[in-house]
Amino acid sequence: MFGKQYVRELHKQGINSLPIVCIISVFIGAVICIQMRINTESPFLPSQLTGYATRETMILEFSSAILCLILAGKVGSNIASEIGTMRITEQIDALDIMGVNSANYLILPKILAFVTMIPCLVTFSITTGLLGGFGVALFTEMITPMEYEQGIQYSFLPYSIQYSIEKSLVFAFIVTSIASYYGYTVKGGAREVGKASTNAVVNSSVIILLFDVMLTKLLLS
Amino acid sequence: MIEVKNVNKSFDGKQVLFDISANLLEGHANLIIGQSGSGKTVLMKSVAGIHRIDSGEILYDGRNISQMKSNELNLLRREIGMLFQGSALFDSLTVKDNVMFPLRMFSNKSEEEMEERARFCLERVDLLRALDLYPSEISGGMQKRAAIARAIVLNPKYLFCDEPNSGLDPKTSLLIDRLILEITHEYNITTIINTHDMNSVMEIGENIVFISKGHKSWQGNNTEIYDTGNEDLENLIFASDLYKKIKKAHQMGI
Structure with missing residues (x-):
């Protein structure tokens, strides 16, 4: 039963998040590329800088921290409202009365599934974000595809990817555990479920930002 | 007891x-x-x-x-089996899977044996036709019957x-x-x-x-409830005109 729940959560939180991750990453990658090009247009700066800056922004910040903030909205509210609704409709009481450890059965697969899927989502976001920037190079005359390609290859540190994934693992745990806590402890009715969902998103976002600062200091300095 | x-x-x-x-x-x-x-x-x-x-x-x-x-x-x-006020069926599972849930958690039966037991319980509550439907797709009465089937599936005492x-x-x-x-x-x-x-x-x-x-x-x-002499109980049971008439008829031996 636990295995089935885990696979279901992998699909729900991971596979189902791919479209939103793809759309957001492509567009943000494209926007970063355009803005970098506009703001660094100078005869003293190489045009490859646009690709370089797009890559660094996507890897170091967007695809880990900002993506997890976005997913806190999608995954976090989904978890809090699902568990909260189960609480107010006595489904959790039904599990307890059967002798099932409801927290273990409901929460653990969600946390494990999202922590498992987040490296895939981060990698996917980095790739699609860079492709978004490449689209700008391909379809506009702001920068040539060759210059963009050279930029994204310039001075690449594989540790950046490791750093990004390590950060995202912590954020994934924060999103799922906080959302599960708010959902599991709901008391009342539909209004309280909505409130729990909002609280889960707001609080996990704030904690992600705090941890983002701490982890950046710890891992990069 | x-x-x-x-x-x-x-x-x-x-x-x-x-x-x-x-x-x-x-x-x-x-x-x-x-x-x-x-x-x-x-x-x-x-x-x-x-x-x-x-x-x-x-x-x-x-x-x-x-x-x-x-x-x-x-x-x-x-x-222990429990039937909750709102049925408390798991809405992500079909009626059959809801009934099989306690078996999957606590029995060592094979999938076929579990399905057979679930079918037996659903037949007992006359709900075999709703086997593959989700709780949101059936009426309140059917939900209660499905919940009864789930409550008795492990032969509770x-x-x-x-x-x-x-x-x-x-x-x-x-x-x-x-x-x-x-x-x-x-x-x-x-x-x-x-x-x-x-x-x-x-x-x-x-x-x-x-x-x-x-x-x-x-x-x-x-049967004893008609003549309890308990004011609170009588106010609760015989609050409506219908039950007042039933009580009167009972006292008159009708």
Whole structure:
């Protein structure tokens, strides 16, 4: 039963998040590329800088921290409202009365599934974000595809990817555990479920930002 | 049999149950009745082990649940089936999977054996046609029947029903009441029903415990209920004109 729940959560939180991750990453990658090009247009700066800056922004910040903030909205509210609704409709009481450890059965697969899927989502976001920037190079005359390609290859540190994934693992745990806590402890009715969902998103976002600062200091300095 | 002895329960310093003692009989429908807010749901949840009591004893065939450790309580819970007020079916699972859920969690049966048992229970509650439907796709009465099938799938010794008729029309209520009573007798289950539906009281009240303001005020059966002399109970049972006429007819021997 636990295995089935885990696979279901992998699909729900991971596979189902791919479209939103793809759309957001492509567009943000494209926007970063355009803005970098506009703001660094100078005869003293190489045009490859646009690709370089797009890559660094996507890897170091967007695809880990900002993506997890976005997913806190999608995954976090989904978890809090699902568990909260189960609480107010006595489904959790039904599990307890059967002798099932409801927290273990409901929460653990969600946390494990999202922590498992987040490296895939981060990698996917980095790739699609860079492709978004490449689209700008391909379809506009702001920068040539060759210059963009050279930029994204310039001075690449594989540790950046490791750093990004390590950060995202912590954020994934924060999103799922906080959302599960708010959902599991709901008391009342539909209004309280909505409130729990909002609280889960707001609080996990704030904690992600705090941890983002701490982890950046710890891992990069 | 479940024996409730001198049970007290409070929440945040506010006492809800006062020194309640009652015997809940094996193979019978035991009804806990009372006005809204009288403490009957707290009593039922305390007896079911969902709430820990402050003092007193609750004995399941001599086993005191208030002294049980959590692993012992979990083992006991496998002997308990519960029908919740809102059915509490898992809405992400089909009716068949809901009924098979306790088997998947606690039995070593093969998938075929589990399915056979689930089909048997669903047939018993006349719900085989809803096998592959989700709870949101079936009516309230069907949801209650599916919940009964899930509650009896592990052959429980004790069955708890929290307001099984709430939200149902009188005809479906009667059907559910009779189904619960039939199952109780058929499998010799100690059934505890929390209700304020007077039709249920009259129809299946084999052992009735009346709770008033957190105190046990009366205990008896549905034939004794006409002449209790208990003012609170009479105000609850014979509140409507219809039941006043029924009582009068009963007293006149009609």
